Amino acid sequence: MSKILVLGSCGQIGTELVLALRAKFGNTAVVAADLRDECPIILNNGPYIKLDALDKENVRAYIIEQDIKEVYLLAALLSATAEKNPDFAWKLNMEGLFTILDLAKEGQLQKIFWPSSIAVFGPTTPADQTPQHTVMEPTTVYGISKQAGERWCEYYHNKFGVDVRSIRYPGLISYKSLPGGGTTDYAVDIFYKAKAEGKFTCFLSQDTMLPMMFMDDAIRATIELMEAPAEQIKIRSAYNLAGCSFTPAELAKEIQVLQPNFTIDYAPDFRQAIADSWPNSIDDSAAQKDWSWKAQFDTKAMVKVMLENVQ
Ligand code: NAD
C-alpha cells in the first residue's frame, strides 16, 4: 500500500480523516502532518511529522523521500480568520496547493484531495438549491481563494492529467475535534454551550439559513470520492455536496426537543455578512449521479449524536 500524507491533519477535518484513513488502509500507511511540534494524542496510533505547507522545499523533499503517492491538503485559513488576515490567507490557501499540484504534474503523486467550500458562492448566486454550475462571485478572501483553487485544480487536470478531486464542503459539525475559525462554527459551539451552560449567544441572526453536514457524512464522502474510478469523476473543479440546512433558530429548537431548558439569544457580528453571502441549500445531484453520493444524517439525527457525545 502506497503512503498517504494528510497535510493540515490536526484540525477539524484532518483529525477524523486521518483516523478514518488509518482504519481503512492501516495505521502506518497514513502520515499525519501539521505545524505542531507534537502529535496530538488522538493521532498517536500512526506516524506524525511537523511540516509547514508553505515550506515548499521541505514538503517536496519529504514527499519524494518517503515516496508518498496520495496527499490530502487541508492546511488553510477559514472564512472568519481569513477576513482578519487576507494577505496571509491568500498565501497559505494558494501556495501549498501549487506545491502539491506540481508534484502530481511531475508524476510523483498519483492522487490529490483538496477541499473547496460553499464559500465559492456569493450574493449573486441563486441561494436555494444552489446548482453545481452557476454564478460564482464570492465576496470573501476565503471564497476567492477557494474559487481560484478550483480553477487551478481543473486546469492541472485538463492540461497535465493530474488526478485531483474536490468537494465544496458545507459547514461541518463534529465532536471529536473543534472547528478552526469559520462562519459556520456556531453550529458546533452551540452544543458545547448547551451542555455546559444551557444557553448560547449566537453570532449569526436567528433566520440565517446555511448548508451544513455532520462530519461522518463528510469523511465518508471524501473517501468515496477518492475511491471512485477516475472515469466517473466528471467534475475536476469541486463537487457540490449537501447534508442538511437549518437556521440557528431551527437548530436551537431541535436541541430543545432533547434539552427543553436550553435557551438562545443573538448578537450578530462581522460573520453575519459572510453568512448572508452564502447559499441556503445546495443541489448535489452531480455527486449523486457521478459517484452515488447520499447523505445519511439529517438535522435531527445530527443533533442527537452531538448531544450524546459532546463533552
Ligand atoms: P482547521 O482550521 O480546523 O484545520 C487546519 C489545520 O491546518 C490546522 O491543524 C492547522 O494547524 C493546519 N495548518 C495551518 N497552516 C498550516 C501550514 N502552513 N502547514 C501545515 N499545517 C497547517 O480547518 P478544517 O476545518 O479542518 O478545514 C480543512 C480544509 O477543509 C480547509 O481547506 C478548509 O477550507 C476546508 N473546509 C472546511 C470546512 C469546515 O466546515 N470545517 C468547510 C469547507 C471547507
Ligand code: AKB
Ligand atoms: C467556514 O465557515 O469558513 C467553513 C466553510 C463553510 O468553508 N466552515
